[in-house]
Every structure is written in C-alpha cells, then in structure tokens.
Amino acid sequence: MSWWQFIYFFLAFASAGMSGWLAYFGWRRRRSESGLAFMLFACALTIWSFFYAFEISSNSPATKLTLSKLMYFGIVAVAPSWFIFALYYTGNSHWITRRRLVGIWVIPLLILCLVLTNDWHHLHWRELLYSTDEQLGFLRGDVQYGASFWLHTLYAYVLMLMATALLARVALNAVRHQQRQASLILISVFIPWASNIIYVTRTNPLGGLDITPMAFTVAGALIGWVLVRFRALENIPIARETIIEGLADGILLLDCDHFILDINRAACELCQLEDVLGESIEQALYQYPKLLQLYHQLLKSKQSSDEITLRDGVILNVAVSTIYNYIGDPAGYLLILHDITQRKQAEEKIARHVAELRTLREIDARISESLDITAVLDTALTSAVQMTRATAGFITLIEEEGQRLVQAHGHYKTLPLGELFPKHFGIVGRVIRTGKAEFVQDVTADADYYVDVQDTCSEMVVPLIAHEKIIG
Template structure:
C-alpha cells in the first residue's frame, strides 16, 4: 500500500479516531439497551471514514481503489446498523428476528462482494481513475448499475430508521425533550450530509460528508445514552412494557382507524398487526359490531363486557382513554382490554359459596332454635319445682343446664342474624320507643352479671335526649347488650358506663365505656369482621363466635348510623354508636 501525506485526508482521519472512541465507549455501556447497535454503527462509520482517509492519502490508483473497496465494508453496513438502532430505540426489536435480519442483509453482503470484484463486472464502478491526475484527491469513479440498486436500498433503509425514530419522538413526554432533541439531530445528520454532497453545496469539495454525518450521529446518540440515559428511559421503557404486558392495547386515531396494537392485542384478535393497522375499527372488530357501536363515540370509559356464550364465553375489562394534543384537541384513543374471565369465575364461585354458607347457617339456626327453646323451657320448669322439689345438687345441675342452653341460644341467634344480614334479608321494625325505658331494661338484664364480677354498671341519659325516639327497639337493645356484655366479659375491675345523648339536631348516640384491657391498634379494624377476635390470652378465656361486633356494625349500618372505637391497651375502650334521629323509612 503506497500512501502519502494529503491535507484533505486529515478531516476523515480525525473523524475516524472520534468514531473509534465512540465505539469503545458505546461498547462499555453494555448491557444498556441499544449500546450494541450503537457500537456496530460507530464501527461501520469508522471503517467508512478511515477507508476514505486512506483513499485520499493513496499515492497511486491501485491503493486508492483498494481503500475504496474497504470503505464498502462500512458503506454497506451503516444503513443496516442505523435501522437496527432505530428499532431498538423505538422498542420494536421484536422485528429483529434472525429471518428478518438475514433478509435485509442480503443486499449489503452482495454489495460488499461486488465492490471487491468490481474490475470483473463494473457493477459498482464502471470506470475509475485519478481526478485529473491529482493523487491527493478521492478516486474519480463512474457508478455502475448495482451501485444505484444499493443506493436506493440504503436510502430506503435510512429513511425507514429515521421515520421510526421521528414517530417515536412525537410521542415523547416533556420530561424527555433533551433526549428527543439529541436523537432527532442524530437522525437528520446523515440526510444533511448526503444532501450537501449530492446537491453540489458541499462546503469542502470534493469530500463526501455522509460518513462524517454518521459519526456525528453516533456521537449525539452516545451523549444521550450516557448523559441522559436515553435508551434506559422512555420511550424504550414504555414500549417494552406495552409489548410485554398481558393486556391488549389498541391505539385508535382521530379518524377511527387502528394506528397500532401490541402482541397481546394480536393474540386477542387472532391476527397480525400488519393485517389490521390502518384499517377502520369497525372492520377490525367486525365480529363484535355491538361493541363498536356502543363505544364508537365515547372518549373515556371503564366497563366490563361478556363476549360469547356457553363454554366459549369470556369476560373482559375495557378501559378507553382519550389522547389529546397541547391544544386539547382529540388526536386519538387508547383501548386497553384485559381478560378477567378467571377473576369473574372465581368471584361467582365465592359468591355462590357464600350464599350456600348463609343458607346453611340460617337453616341450621332455625332447626336448632326449636329444640333449644324446649330444653330451656323444661329446665325452667324443673328449676321452678313444677315437677316436684329438687335436691340441692339437682338445683345446681339444672342451673348449669339453663346457663349452657342460654349461651347456646345466643350463639345460634348470632349465626341466624349474621346469615340474614349477609343475605340482606333482615328488616328493621321502626316504631316509637322510650330510650330511657329501653336503657333500664338493658341494665336490668346485665346488672347481675356485672355485680358477680364486682364491676360498677352505670347508665345515664342527657336531658336533651328526646323522650321518644323512632327505631327498632329490639335491635337497639341487642346492640347495647352485645357491647355492654363484651365490656363486662373482658373487664376485670373498674366500671362499665353507658351514656345516651344527642349529637346534634339530626343525630343521637349510645356510648359504652369500660376500664378493660383495651384493644391494640392493629386489631381494632379486625374485631368488626365476622368470626374474628382479638388474639390474646384474655379473649381465649371466653367462648363466642366472634360475630357479635360484626352484627353490631351491620345493624348500625342498616340503621344509617356509624360505629366509632377509641381504645388504648391498658386504658380501656369506648364504643360510640351514632344514629339518625329520623331513621330510614324504607327499612320499616
């Protein structure tokens, strides 16, 4: 190889050195997405510019010809590398299959082969010579037929990559405007360089500025990759999520044509994107014309639909969102489709199981009530001496039987109430009642229980409480008995106080306070759930279904009221039931 110093070769030589630095740096950025493609682009552009520098510095025709052939290792691969990078940048690298890469590599490989054998056929250069005998200038050539084939191919490939990048940039968010600007510069530089060379407006004749432009593109992309995390942020991250998510995504333009869809949407329709992109939505969803008609003129909605019947029926959740530009004008819509068939089936099974459970509880409770009432009745007759006098030990046995039967009756009633509340079958009987009299009856019921534990049970009512209230007195007594009974059960010493008062002109309240052990903050929400109790040594001493407070909460909600709990461990608890002075008339 015969080389000489040529000032014109300094620019491509310097550019090739920049390309080497960029390629090395880009290689080190792996495994960042796009780094490998950027490395290949930098290497290809460097081979092009380095070969170009050596071509200019060649001292004879053979040296220049050989270097021009070497350039084609870069010339033929730069467009391909640019397309690969563009697809990776846009998150569409699923198109980069081995088959597709092999197909688009055929022309570059043939071009390289023809360049190195051009003397035999003239398909790349039909003639080549020194430019007026000037050995310090690039080779003067006349292009052959295949050159123009490759030139068209290269322009189309670069154009495709540029369109992909620009389309992606149009959807970039404001947050990534700096990154988008760098990529846009990188996409346009090769076109600017090629335009200056072809149009004759080249500021440095006779240099072809296209390879320099590709190196500068690599510089811009590398800057974005390292400084702004260009590839690791959007749009790559967004595109990756969209491509990999299980929800079908359909992008619909302002003219109701399908603009894009993800692989999940392709699987949902059973067709490929190439078959439906650009088609009217009505044609894409022609199997479901009712669906198109229902949502065609709606911009925002969330809905559930059923498609198909029998074993082939499926349930879907639809989320339709509008896309608007900065002026607030509608530019399109995004439809997300999620298959929720398994979720709906699981929900239906759970509801059916819950219904069967409620029916079973109600049936069993009804069946147990009659014999329990009979047992309790006969036990009371025995205790009263209706069947003759009882010995002392017999009296004790009858008392134990009565106590156990009463406890079991309470448990059965709680199960029945819970089942009726869950089935929304419990109706309130709204009647006028005297709250002071109701409170006295509750106190009489529980006074002995409190006295036996040495607790002070006090009941009070504010003077401003109306003498007559409207409500279901029996259910209100049930609520108070449950709350006061729990307070007595769990309080070892001190007091249990009940206070009735008016909250305001529309509400009144029942407040039950105790000096018991208190309820931990983490358990305060759980105690209102069915069959849940505070997990502690104190609660395990007492029997119960864990339904009492759940029933209280449900009854209060049915009455249009609310339950409030204030408690600290070691400081006792206060339950406040707030109810409307005018109860719900529909419940009566």
C-alpha cells in the same frame, strides 16, 4: 504520508474510535430494542470510518480498491440500522416483524455482493481511476458510478427520510421532554444528510474526499449525548425489571398483529410458557383455546375483563386493553392475567358457611314450629344432602334388634321406611362401633362397604349422639 493525508487519516480514525465508543454505549443498553439498534448503527459507522481512514492513508490503487470494498460492510448497514432505531425510539416497534426485518436487509446485502464482485460486472463502479492530488499531496479516486450505486443511494435516502419523518412527528406531537429529545436528534440527522448530498453531487470543495462517515460520527455523538442526558434507552428496561417482572399478575405485551413483544415471569408460570417472544398469541396459547377465545372477545367488545377457569383448576381474571402511542394511534395490546383461584375458594368457603348457618336456622325454626319428629328429621336430612352436594342420604335410629330406617332421600327412597338393618353391617356399622364420623372417598376400596345403591362413589357417615350415646 503528506501532512493533509495525516490530518484526514487522524479525523477518520478518531471518528472510528468515537463510533466504537457509541457502539459500546449501545451494548451497555442492549436490554432494550432501541439500544441494540443504536449499537448496530454505531458498529456500521465504526467499520465505515475505520477502513476509510486506512483507505485515505494508502497510496496503492489496489489497496485503496480493497479497502473501499471493505467499507461497504459498514456503509450498507448505516441507513437500515438508523431506520430501525428510529422505529423503536418513536414507539413504532409494532411495525417491526421478522418478515419486514428480512425485507429491510435484502437490498443492502444485494448491494454488498455487487460491490465485492464489481470487477466482474462493473455495476457499482463503472470506472475507477486514481491520481495524485497536487494540492493535498496524496492519491485520490475519480469514480464513475454504476446502477447499483444509485440504487443504494436511493434506498438509503428513502430509509433516512422515513426515519427523519418519524423523529419529526415526535418532535411536533410528543410530550415536552420527548420533544426536546426528538428535536435534538432531528437536528443531528441533517449533518450527515448535508455532507452526503455534497459528496454525491460532487460539490465538495475538498474534491473526492467523502466526509460522510465523520459527519455521521458527529451526529452519532450528539445523539449519544441526548440518550445519556435523558436516559432514553434506560428508562424502559429499568421500568420493566422493577415493575413488570415484580408483578404477581401475568403480563403479555402484544403488537397490533397479536405477536408477543414481552412477557413476564408470572405469565409464563400461569400458562406454562417458554420462549414465546416473537410468536403469535395463537401459537403461544394454543393449549388454552378458551383463553384465546376470551382474549378476542374482550378486544371486540366494550367489556374490559372477564373470568375463566383453566383446565388445571386455576381461575383467572382476564383483562385486555389497547395501548396507544404518543399521537393516539393503536400501538399494541396489553393482556393481564390475575390469578383469583384463592379468592374464589375463600368466597366459596364463606358461601358454604353462610349456607350452613342458614340451614341451622331453618332447622331451629322448624323445630320451634312443630314437635313432629318426622318433619324435623326430613328438614335435617334434606339440608345435609344439599350442603354436602350428595345425591342420596338416609337416617336410621338404633334399636335392640338393629337400626331402623326412619328417613330417606334420593335413591334411598326406594327402601321402605321402618325397615330394620343389621346394627354392625357395612361402613355404618363401623361408625356405630367407633363412634367417629367417616368420609370414604372411594367406597370400592373399603373392605366394609356393602353395595346398597349402584354407582355409589363415596359415602359420608355421621353418628347421631344424645347424652353421650349413639342413637342413630
């Protein structure tokens, strides 16, 4: 191995090591999508630089060709992974769907297949000749590129150009601290751009040596420093763990196509959901058609929230808001589910107490206005039926011969007032014997129940007591 060959081998191998560290850096921040994308980008650089180092050090044409093919496992992944990282980093993750991700990787996989099978069709390298460079003292290749090479170059340049445009947009329009981050990353992007253009146009003073992987590694190192310095890949995961997961309210984050990007534990428990990330809201909430309908209604209307009762009796306050990115474009939607069941139950309980107090006041006022026992009993019975939401009721007074019907409401109005009933008959008779009020939820299961009104489900019997004696 010549001295120059060793220097280039060392630089390429050092680039592989640096890229490997960047991949580990991304892996440590894999909780965020941008961290995963950055890890994939760094892994691609590692593969490219690693095999390129050994390709430089080899003096065998067959070995060089094999290593050149292996390099493409990393080469084809650099531009797509960088573009995906730029989308996540600039807040455009709503654009990324499963279908689009598959589309991004179709051409790189096709190029990789063409490279591995180049000996059959020569679509990538039409001609590849190796000769010893007398100045540098090691074997270098003279390549005639084919159609697939230029297709890959064009595709990679388009992706890199779009990623650069996204970063430039942030650098020009974002808030101050994001502008600094995006500007530094934007500057780093031009390093591999320049080196690759020099290599493709064959204006490299070093001949056929490709310094693009080393340039990408330098750019990656600068980007890594920016991400560490500004903690750009850590703020979102930490905020999610400490805030979103800690909320008692259910939170669903959706993209512009209404696919679920994130969901917290409270939302999963409220709606009994599991593994719904990436699904559309229609798929995830198909068991709750009313909730889906309300979600779309709130999006279309100016109303920000409304209430809904689920099938299991849970009452939710549903709020929907649109999320905007750094330049004011819609980036997704936030669906918030607030369980207000206990609050509603407390409100109903208070309302019942207020109604009871109002009823007692009305009875007191009626007694004060008139000493007519019939009017007083009618007011008391009507109020009791209304408070208990019953469909019928009656009042009897106990005499020596039995209990006499003195007031009736609902179905019992068909019974003649003044009619005498046995004193110890049915559930009423049992209450007279024990002196304790009873509420029987299912009268058909009570052995003492006497069918006096058809279709009766439940019955409440309360003794009337005066001077410690049951009078009715």
